[in-house]
Amino acid sequence: MITILKNGDIYAPQYLGKKDILIAGSKISTIADEIPIPEWIGDVEVIDASNKIITPGFIDAHVHITGGGGEGGYKSRTPELNLTDATIGGVTTLVGVLGTDGTTRTMGNLIAKAKGLREEGISCYVHTGSYQVPVKTLTGSIEGDLLYVEEIIGAGEIAISDHRSSQPTVEEFARIASEARNGGILSGKAGIVNIHVGDSKDQVDLLEEVAESTDIPIRQFYPTHMNRTPELFDAGIRYAKKGGYVDFTTSTIPKFLEEGELKCGSALKKMLEADVPVEQITFTSDGQASLPDFDQNGDYIGMKIGKVSSLYNAVKEAVTEYQISLETAVKVITSNPASILKLHHKGRIETGLDADLVMLNRDLEVDGVFALGKEMVRNGEPVVTGTFE
16 A cells, blocks of 8 residues: 655654655655656555644653553552554554553563554554562563563663652662663663652652662663652753653643642753753653552542543643744654664654654644554544454
């Protein structure tokens, strides 16, 4: 199947101007000022994109694809992700994580769900482990998981600075990072360690101490939720100034914002004003996660659920409310996570890369989505749905 997108404004994520894009199979075959329709090929679909903005497909690098939660008892376990939960929000690549519950939710289940989402048409990877230390792996080691399981590209999300974490030591964390790094080197994967950072006073001290006291580079870690409190955000600026990555969570509730959580657009603007390179910053949704609320004694008092759709909404808000250019803002959900996670065939519009593309209308709303060359969303509505949707 050949598809030609005609005369769209291309953000690759750098602005390329108006171009045509030819999709052949699952890849971007040609990008040019004008691509003539080949008469000798019968099965060609031409889509007029003259009033559209075209960006790379969005990468959501932190999603509880099998559901999350449980902090409020069994009834508070959140449901699995559906295919269209991702695609209608422009997300064409997911990275699945377990989270708080690494006991009733297992690595086998996580990988099976990733394979299912792949069969339904989008790209999906996972990290090995959960909040807990020692890390609960599939093969018996982080290194083995990275080497033997295609979908596994890193470890996590491992919790620190949180009353739900295993309170890991510097030595334990250094060993986790070393295993992930070696596994990544040997398998050609990122081997990143995805970190859940809670709101305790220790913040990212543990990560900084590992980086300062061992040979593990600070960019082996990928801490998320760095916008959850003003104090953690300030620590995030200092951490990023040392060369570390920072990730902001787009799913939130009004109560969290009232208590000081920064909106992602605001956090991005402040980071850029502090001269943190945009390439070190990403947004992720924490989709399907529980968003539990605890009182001052650590007792559960309520819960909401994270949404993958919040990912692009936060980028749009960064553009419309915080005056960040689309070219800059879209990097935090395209080229930046692709680089950090070593997904070299993702995150950019270039010849030979995966044909993961999002078409936005002039109101910056998601209008069309292609995943691996297949049309998933047209005129804002899904044309492909999940198996049980």
